[in-house]
Structure formats: structure tokens, C-alpha cells
Amino acid sequence: MNAKKERVPGNGLGGRIINALDDDRLSQFAIPVVSIILTILAAAALLLVLGKNPATAMTGFLRGSGFMMKPIYGGGQSMLTDFLSFLGILAPMLLAALGIIIGMKSGMFNIGMAGQMLAAGFIATVFVGYSGLNAYLAKPLVILLGILTGGLIGAIIGFLKYRFNIHEVVSSIMFNYIISYIVAFFINTYYKDIITRSSRVCSAASRLSITGVTWGTSKLTLPLGIILALAGVFLVKFLLDRTVVGFEMKAVGLNRDCAKYAGVNVGKSIILAMALSGVFGGLAGVTYYVGYFNSIVPKELASLGYDSIAVALLGNISPIGAIFSSILITIFQKGSIYMSSTVGVPKEIASVITGILLLFSACGTYMRYLARRQRERLADKAKKEGVQ
Amino acid sequence: MSEYIVEMRHITKRFPGIVANDDISIGIKKGEIFAFLGENGAGKSTLMSMLFGMYEPDEGEILVRGEKVKLSSSNEAAALNIGMVHQHFKLVDNYTIAENIILGIEPIKKIGGFIPYVDCKGAQEKIRELSKAYGLEVDPCQIVETVNVSIQQRVEILKMLYREAEILIFDEPTAVLTPQEIQYLLDIMEELRNKGKTIILITHKLEEIKRIADRCAILRRGKLVKVLNVNETTTQEMANLMVGREVVFEQEKSPANFGEVLLEVEDLTVRNEDKFDVVKNVNFSIRRGEIFAIAGVSGNGQIEIADAIAGLIKPQKGAIKLKGKDITDESIRRRTEDGMSYIPEDRQRLGVILDFSLEDNLAIKRYYREPFSQKGILKREGFQKFAEELIDRYDIRSGQGAKTTTRSMSGGNQQKAIVAREISLESDLMIFVQPTRGLDIGAIENIQKHILRERDKGKAVLLISLELDEVMSLADTIGVIYNGELQKISPAEELTTNQVGEYMMGVKS
Structure with missing residues (x-):
């Protein structure tokens, strides 16, 4: 019995791509890879239209993110400085994406990531960042406050959904506004730095990074958040794949009626999932505001909170996939400043590229369909030739 | 021209882990009710899905009205006047019955000769005529989600008739109906046959086949077991062929022994x-x-x-x-x-x-x-x-x-x-x-x-x-x-x- 699908005859590159795109196992890797290649081609075309050299622009992104040497470095700077800084901003991106993933697996869209980040970052800054506690006490406290603040907001959103059937997208967007204005009020009234017009910088002891390390001639900032983020990846994967709680969350996410029928406490599961999603939002917030930027601009929600949705989707809503997609999207976001200063393209091109990437990856099913059709066509042709 | 309106020759279709259809050859005559009988997963639905263009066979060929055809989408099947009522209805719940029926082939009229609009009124008229002609009572203005499954099924049938289907495939149409509704549906099918339509009925209910079908093909685990003339056989024979062993209709029941x-x-x-x-x-x-x-x-x-x-x-x-x-x-x-x-x-x-x-x-x-x-x-x-x-x-x-x-x-x-x-x-x-x-x-x-x-x-x-x-x-x-x-x-x-x-x-x- 031949259960396997027929392969496209011939082993050309085209044939291999087509096979990979329509393979049950391989397609989850092949589709993102093809999307990325298409995005790079589209971005290159865009840059050409703007009259810039796409190759310099692309390497500009990599140089800016510390993946390639820049031609010259300022005092105390090196490729390693850039790379560590890249990891510093990768951490909140990955953490926020994990929060989105938990939500989506449970059938909820936590679009309020940015608000949860801001609230957690603000609370941690005010209570620990300005406290003068020593590092051994301050850093764990910052993490704890991030978890509690994010978790609490998430739980409230979940509760509103369960108890009053208020859609989580609506309530979390409202929360974004509420948090943003309250935080802005407090910063402007009590914590403003007169010169920068942002909040005062939090103490070095409280930051989730170690500053002032020297290595050779470069001054380094070691990001601690990335450890948190990578641990988070495996934690979320374990939670979803191997725990009773994760099983219930997925059941509720896929078929709420059946979950209820099977005896799952749907309300508890929804609130828990949103709380956990918020926990990761909170962690993203503290690594972002207390570790990377170290101050808060009033009335501004981090666009990273929204980019994390793109990361989660591009990574196929899987924790492991999010590692790769967050690296990719962060390269564009982080590298855009350097790229823009050397090539002269506005740095907003990074958001355009992220958008194109999302667009292509959203076409995944269509790509698979095209591949299948092409394969059938080729198989037909081969059969006909075989007959003749 | 051959005596068959639909002919399937040596059809084989494989899915991962299973051969759904294994070298099946079958001919269906114009104006008959032809039934496919088989257990769950015997391959009846797969075979008919190929006639409806939802899958393509791995091997074998399909002839419609004597001509070899390649069906790679349901649109191509529709162009050959083949229609199908699926086991799970494919209707837009919050559209009216008329809107569902015309969906995809909306009659377009133009205001003042150039502003196009969908001619719902005309469509409703046509649907009323059709439903009267075949005894399929529906109110074209009703919203689909407000009517029961039996009426939803009528809508599916009308959808085919509106598209002028000549060959009608019914996939387990009675599975969701009550006994009275089944009676009604079977009457409709006979009516359709009397008006010259060819009907293909996929089912595993023997009484239905016995009542209305002319011929019956029995499938078991992907293979064609036999094609029978329904009036020359018994339900017991059909059941045995379908299951592959002697079937007991009446369960043996021991006397009750009630406790607390x-x-x-x-x-x-x-x-x-x-x-x-x-x-x-x-x-x-x-x-x-x-x-x-x-x-x-x-x-x-x-x-x-x-x-x-x-x-x-x-x-x-x-x-x-x-x-x-x-x-x-x-x-x-x-x-x-x-x-x-x-x-x-x-x-x-x-x-x-x-x-x-x-x-x-x-x-x-x-x-x-x-x-x-x-x-x-x-x-x-x-x-x-x-x-x-x-x-x-x-x-x-x-x-x-x-x-x-x-x-x-x-x-x-x-x-x-x-x-x-x-x-x-x-x-x-x-x-x-x-x-x-x-x-x-x-x-x-x-x-x-x-x-x-x-x-x-x-x-x-x-x-x-x-x-x-x-x-x-x-x-x-x-x-x-x-x-x-x-x-x-x-x-x-x-x-x-x-x-x-x-x-x-x-x-x-």
C-alpha cells in the first residue's frame, strides 16, 4: 500500500521547494522560509525604486544589530556592544510574543500587550527603580512586580470576558488607554526629568541588565532579560504541551462548548490564560523599561507590544518558532537606525518590511495550495509522458 | 453514446494511510436513482467527491455523457450540470434563503443601463416557481439560521435545481432528519426522478434504498463488492454484503433485572x-x-x-x-x-x-x-x-x-x-x-x-x-x-x- 504522496518527478530546486511546501511536516518550516525570501526580494525591489543599493541596506540591518562588523566604531563600542544591545531588545520582544501565544492558544487575542508592559514597567520603576535598594534585592523585586502587575491586568481582562462577556480586544485596548494616561499623569506630576521630558532614569541596581562591564576596549551592557525570555520559551512550551492546565487552555481555545461539556472550568481557564498572557506582558515590560530604556516616555505605548503579535504569527504560534521570528523582526527593527543613517532611507522602512513579512506569511495556506496544484500538474505531465 | 450518463472507470484514490477507493468501475444511467451503500469510511463519499470535483482520482477516468472529463473543481462539475448536497450543509447562516441560492451566480440587472445591482426580486420569483414545481416548500425571504435542518436541506436542493443540475448527488441526506422529514425527502427524490433527473444517493440506510432506489452499489473498505438491482434483492442480503458477514437486525435482549x-x-x-x-x-x-x-x-x-x-x-x-x-x-x-x-x-x-x-x-x-x-x-x-x-x-x-x-x-x-x-x-x-x-x-x-x-x-x-x-x-x-x-x-x-x-x-x- 503506497500511502505516501507522490513526489514531483525530477530533483530540481523548484521541485524540492514545491515538495517541501506541500509536505505535512516540512511545510511549517518551508512556508516561513519562503515568506522571508519573498520579503527580502520585495524589500530589495522597494529599495531599488528609492534609488538605494539593496545589498548595502540589508547588510546595514545586520551591522546595526551586531551580526556584522561596522566599518568604524565610536569610543568604547564594538560589534559585541551592538549584539548585546540587540539581545537587550530581543528579550522583551520574545517575552511579549510568548504572552500573545498563550492567549491565542486559549482562543484569546491579547492586543493589550503594550499597556500591560507599560503598567509593569511603571510600577517597577516607581517602587524599585527609585528606591535605592541593592541589586540582589532590587532585581528579583522588579521581576516579581512585573509578573504581578501584568498578571493582574490580564486576569481582569479575562474576568471581564468570562463574567460580562466583554470581548478581550475591546477591554484590552481600553486598558491601553487607561494605563497610558494614568502613567503619563504620574510621570508628568511626580517623576518627570525636566531635560528629557521622560521619567527619571531608574537606578542601575534595579535594571535587568548589568552595566559598566568592560571587555578589551568596549564597554558592555549584559542583558539579563534574554535569559528570562529563553527560559520563558521552554516554560510556555512545557505548559502547553505537557501540563493539565495547558491541555485545558487549548481545549477551551479550540472548542469552548466541548471543553465545558468535558467538565473543564471554562471561566477559570480563560482567566488563568489571560493572567499568564499578562504575566509575560509584564515581564516584557520590565525588561523593556527597566533594563533596556530605563525611562518611560509619557503617553507613548511601545510599538514592540504590537510587533510581538507579528512575531507570534510568523512563528506559527509556537514558542520555539517565536525565537526565530523574534530574531528576524528585531534585526529589522533594531538595525533600522544604523541602516537609515548610512543608506539614507527613513528608518520606518523597518515597519514596512515587517508588514510585508506578515503579509507573505499570512498567505501560507495559499502558497501550500499553489504548490499542491503545481505538483499535481507536473505529476499529470509526467504520467502522460510515461504513457507515450 | 453509451447508455450511461456517468461512468467511472478503474478509479483509485489514496489518502495518507488508507486506500479510500480501490479500482472502482461503475456506470449510472440517466433518470435512475442509484444508491451507494457502505459502512462508515467505506469510500462512498470520497468516490462521489471525485465526481463533484473536490478530489481528483489518482488513477482511472470519469466519463460524463460519454465524454471523458477532468474535474478539478466543483465549478467544473457544476458546468456539467452536476450538483451535490453535502452531509454538512454549506449555507451562509445569516443570508436569506434566496440569497443563499443565488450566491455565486447572482442575476445582475442595471439601473439606467449602467449601475449594476442584484435582482433579488426576480430571483425570488424564480425560486418560488422552482419550489412549486418540485414540491419543495420554502419562503425565499427567510433567514437560513432561523429555519430547521429539513428546510435548510430543501435550500440545498433548490440551489442545485437553480443551477439546472441534471445529476444530483445526495450525501447521507437523511442522517439529520426526523422520520416524517425523511418521508418527505424521499417523496421529493422520486418526484425529481420522475422529472428526468438522475439521482445518486449515498447512504447506509437499507430501508431508504429499498424504498426508492433502482440500483445499488455496495462498497466495503474501499472496494466495490457488487451492483444490485434493488427490486431483485432483500435488505438482509444488502446488509450482509455491506458488512461482510451475517447481520442481526433484532438485538437479543435478556430479561430485565432491576436494582435500586x-x-x-x-x-x-x-x-x-x-x-x-x-x-x-x-x-x-x-x-x-x-x-x-x-x-x-x-x-x-x-x-x-x-x-x-x-x-x-x-x-x-x-x-x-x-x-x-x-x-x-x-x-x-x-x-x-x-x-x-x-x-x-x-x-x-x-x-x-x-x-x-x-x-x-x-x-x-x-x-x-x-x-x-x-x-x-x-x-x-x-x-x-x-x-x-x-x-x-x-x-x-x-x-x-x-x-x-x-x-x-x-x-x-x-x-x-x-x-x-x-x-x-x-x-x-x-x-x-x-x-x-x-x-x-x-x-x-x-x-x-x-x-x-x-x-x-x-x-x-x-x-x-x-x-x-x-x-x-x-x-x-x-x-x-x-x-x-x-x-x-x-x-x-x-x-x-x-x-x-x-x-x-x-x-x-
Whole structure:
């Protein structure tokens, strides 16, 4: 019995791509890879239209993110400085994406990531960042406050959904506004730095990074958040794949009626999932505001909170996939400043590229369909030739 | 030109892990009702899906009106005047009946010769004419989600007729209908044949074939067993060919041996969302070793009784007692643990999570306990072992065993999985709602045997079925429901089928 699908005859590159795109196992890797290649081609075309050299622009992104040497470095700077800084901003991106993933697996869209980040970052800054506690006490406290603040907001959103059937997208967007204005009020009234017009910088002891390390001639900032983020990846994967709680969350996410029928406490599961999603939002917030930027601009929600949705989707809503997609999207976001200063393209091109990437990856099913059709066509042709 | 309007030659179709159709050759004549008979997963639907352009055969060829055709989409099939009514209807719920029918081929008129608009009025007229011509009564202005399944099915049929289909494929059309609605549909089909249409009927109900089909092809495990002239054969012969062995129609039932009262339902009243009492002051009790069947026409409150006992809906008033304990306010999980199994009517919405694997679905009521998990951590090997055991014992067929996505399994096998899961809970009370709906005769026989075995083990069984035959052959006690009220509760042997039917219609009280 031949259960396997027929392969496209011939082993050309085209044939291999087509096979990979329509393979049950391989397609989850092949589709993102093809999307990325298409995005790079589209971005290159865009840059050409703007009259810039796409190759310099692309390497500009990599140089800016510390993946390639820049031609010259300022005092105390090196490729390693850039790379560590890249990891510093990768951490909140990955953490926020994990929060989105938990939500989506449970059938909820936590679009309020940015608000949860801001609230957690603000609370941690005010209570620990300005406290003068020593590092051994301050850093764990910052993490704890991030978890509690994010978790609490998430739980409230979940509760509103369960108890009053208020859609989580609506309530979390409202929360974004509420948090943003309250935080802005407090910063402007009590914590403003007169010169920068942002909040005062939090103490070095409280930051989730170690500053002032020297290595050779470069001054380094070691990001601690990335450890948190990578641990988070495996934690979320374990939670979803191997725990009773994760099983219930997925059941509720896929078929709420059946979950209820099977005896799952749907309300508890929804609130828990949103709380956990918020926990990761909170962690993203503290690594972002207390570790990377170290101050808060009033009335501004981090666009990273929204980019994390793109990361989660591009990574196929899987924790492991999010590692790769967050690296990719962060390269564009982080590298855009350097790229823009050397090539002269506005740095907003990074958001355009992220958008194109999302667009292509959203076409995944269509790509698979095209591949299948092409394969059938080729198989037909081969059969006909075989007959003749 | 050949004598056949449709001819399929040496068709083979493979799916991962299974050969759905194995070298099947068949010819269908114009103006006949041709039936495909086979068990769940025998390959009937796959074969017809190829004629409708949903799949392409791996080998073999299809001829329509004597010409070789290649069907790679349902549009191409429609162009050849082939139409299909699927088992699960494909309608837009919040569109009107007329809008659903014209969807995709909207008649366009132009205001002042250049502003296009959809001519709904004209379409409605045409639909009214069609429905009059074939006796398919519908109101084209009604919204689809507000009408019942029987009318939705008429809409599907009208959709084909509106597209001027000559060859009509019906995929298990009676699985979702009540006995009266089935009668009506069969009449319609005969009417269609008399008007010259060719009808292909996929089913596993022998009586239907016997009643209306001219010829019948029997499929078993992907192979064509035989093509029979229906008037030269018997239902017994067809059943044996389909299952591949001698089939027992009447279940052998040992004399009842009642124990203590297990379930008591007192003054149960259930109110629906429209503040209407769908169950009114219902009282009954079930003893150990007893099959208590609720007979009734669909929509008379029997599903709500089951849902209330299982805890899915809160009763307005009344009490439910299990083993003497009041469980009216208990959680669903608590009831399961107290000893209650429930096979719900809507298997795809309630019974399984379609995107879960088979093993996950089989464990969905027990995943939090040993051997499926320990201290909150799942033990995958426990899932697999349990699933393999049930797959084996209940003959659940799937492409990739325990790891198969439930969505890819046939409806009948999904049902078998639910039945297997619920019986394996070994609860004292088992609620079966339409346990054999949509199943083939072999599987029905098997499940009915299980129900009787559970009764003989001293379990209390609440059976809710629309199939009067099933109620009559299994029940020890029959309660007939009409309009939310139990009209009559009586030992089964004291009632005849006709009497039950009269109570069901509310004629007798």
C-alpha cells in the first residue's frame, strides 16, 4: 500500500521547494522560509525604486544589530556592544510574543500587550527603580512586580470576558488607554526629568541588565532579560504541551462548548490564560523599561507590544518558532537606525518590511495550495509522458 | 453514446494511510436513482467527491455523457450540470434563503443601463416557481439560521435545481432528519426522478434504498463488492454484503433485572433563552439494570432534559438526584465523577474537539487523573495506550491511529470514538442521545450491543432517540415526550409502536 504522496518527478530546486511546501511536516518550516525570501526580494525591489543599493541596506540591518562588523566604531563600542544591545531588545520582544501565544492558544487575542508592559514597567520603576535598594534585592523585586502587575491586568481582562462577556480586544485596548494616561499623569506630576521630558532614569541596581562591564576596549551592557525570555520559551512550551492546565487552555481555545461539556472550568481557564498572557506582558515590560530604556516616555505605548503579535504569527504560534521570528523582526527593527543613517532611507522602512513579512506569511495556506496544484500538474505531465 | 450518463472507470484514490477507493468501475444511467451503500469510511463519499470535483482520482477516468472529463473543481462539475448536497450543509447562516441560492451566480440587472445591482426580486420569483414545481416548500425571504435542518436541506436542493443540475448527488441526506422529514425527502427524490433527473444517493440506510432506489452499489473498505438491482434483492442480503458477514437486525435482549433507583428527576422545568418552558414538570426515575427511553419527535424538549441532567444547562426548577444525592447544583465535572456518562446529540460541537488528536479526545474527560497525568503533568504514553485499547475494542477507523486529527475522521468514526469514551468511563448512569445516528448497520448493531451489555451489568441507561425502532427494541421503560411534557411512562412491553407514535404526536393522552 503506497500511502505516501507522490513526489514531483525530477530533483530540481523548484521541485524540492514545491515538495517541501506541500509536505505535512516540512511545510511549517518551508512556508516561513519562503515568506522571508519573498520579503527580502520585495524589500530589495522597494529599495531599488528609492534609488538605494539593496545589498548595502540589508547588510546595514545586520551591522546595526551586531551580526556584522561596522566599518568604524565610536569610543568604547564594538560589534559585541551592538549584539548585546540587540539581545537587550530581543528579550522583551520574545517575552511579549510568548504572552500573545498563550492567549491565542486559549482562543484569546491579547492586543493589550503594550499597556500591560507599560503598567509593569511603571510600577517597577516607581517602587524599585527609585528606591535605592541593592541589586540582589532590587532585581528579583522588579521581576516579581512585573509578573504581578501584568498578571493582574490580564486576569481582569479575562474576568471581564468570562463574567460580562466583554470581548478581550475591546477591554484590552481600553486598558491601553487607561494605563497610558494614568502613567503619563504620574510621570508628568511626580517623576518627570525636566531635560528629557521622560521619567527619571531608574537606578542601575534595579535594571535587568548589568552595566559598566568592560571587555578589551568596549564597554558592555549584559542583558539579563534574554535569559528570562529563553527560559520563558521552554516554560510556555512545557505548559502547553505537557501540563493539565495547558491541555485545558487549548481545549477551551479550540472548542469552548466541548471543553465545558468535558467538565473543564471554562471561566477559570480563560482567566488563568489571560493572567499568564499578562504575566509575560509584564515581564516584557520590565525588561523593556527597566533594563533596556530605563525611562518611560509619557503617553507613548511601545510599538514592540504590537510587533510581538507579528512575531507570534510568523512563528506559527509556537514558542520555539517565536525565537526565530523574534530574531528576524528585531534585526529589522533594531538595525533600522544604523541602516537609515548610512543608506539614507527613513528608518520606518523597518515597519514596512515587517508588514510585508506578515503579509507573505499570512498567505501560507495559499502558497501550500499553489504548490499542491503545481505538483499535481507536473505529476499529470509526467504520467502522460510515461504513457507515450 | 453509451447508455450511461456517468461512468467511472478503474478509479483509485489514496489518502495518507488508507486506500479510500480501490479500482472502482461503475456506470449510472440517466433518470435512475442509484444508491451507494457502505459502512462508515467505506469510500462512498470520497468516490462521489471525485465526481463533484473536490478530489481528483489518482488513477482511472470519469466519463460524463460519454465524454471523458477532468474535474478539478466543483465549478467544473457544476458546468456539467452536476450538483451535490453535502452531509454538512454549506449555507451562509445569516443570508436569506434566496440569497443563499443565488450566491455565486447572482442575476445582475442595471439601473439606467449602467449601475449594476442584484435582482433579488426576480430571483425570488424564480425560486418560488422552482419550489412549486418540485414540491419543495420554502419562503425565499427567510433567514437560513432561523429555519430547521429539513428546510435548510430543501435550500440545498433548490440551489442545485437553480443551477439546472441534471445529476444530483445526495450525501447521507437523511442522517439529520426526523422520520416524517425523511418521508418527505424521499417523496421529493422520486418526484425529481420522475422529472428526468438522475439521482445518486449515498447512504447506509437499507430501508431508504429499498424504498426508492433502482440500483445499488455496495462498497466495503474501499472496494466495490457488487451492483444490485434493488427490486431483485432483500435488505438482509444488502446488509450482509455491506458488512461482510451475517447481520442481526433484532438485538437479543435478556430479561430485565432491576436494582435500586439510581436517577430521580423531580418536577424538572427548563426554560430556554426565549423565556419559554421547553421542559415542563417532568418526573421520572431510572433503576439499575433499566433502559429508560424517551421517545419523541425532535425538538420536544428531550435534548434539554439530557442537558439538564448532565449539567450543561441550569433548570428553572426541580431536582435531580443521583444515587439519592441531590446534584442539581453540582458542576459538570463533579457529576462525571459521581458516575455519569453523556453522549450528546451534537457530536461535532459538543462531543469532540475536531482539531485535537483522537487520543486527546478519548481522554478528554479524564486527562487530569491517572494514568493520563500525575501532579498536573500529562503522561502522553497513558493517552496513547488508552486510545489504542479503545480503537481496538470499538473498531474506530482512522488514518494514523491514536495521533489522527479528529477532523479528518469520518462522522461515523467520530461517533464511535465518543461512544467508546463514554462507555469506558464505567459510569453508573449513562445518557445516550441518538447514539446510533449517522452510523452504518454494522456499527449500530455493535453500539446497541454495548448499551444492552451496560444494562445487564447493572447500569442505569437513559436513551433518547428519534428512531422509534431503536426505542422499541432496546427500552425496558418508555417515556413519551410531547411539547415538553412526559405524556406517558410505561413498561415497554405494554406499548405498541403505533401507540407510542400516537403519544409522540400528542394525539393520545
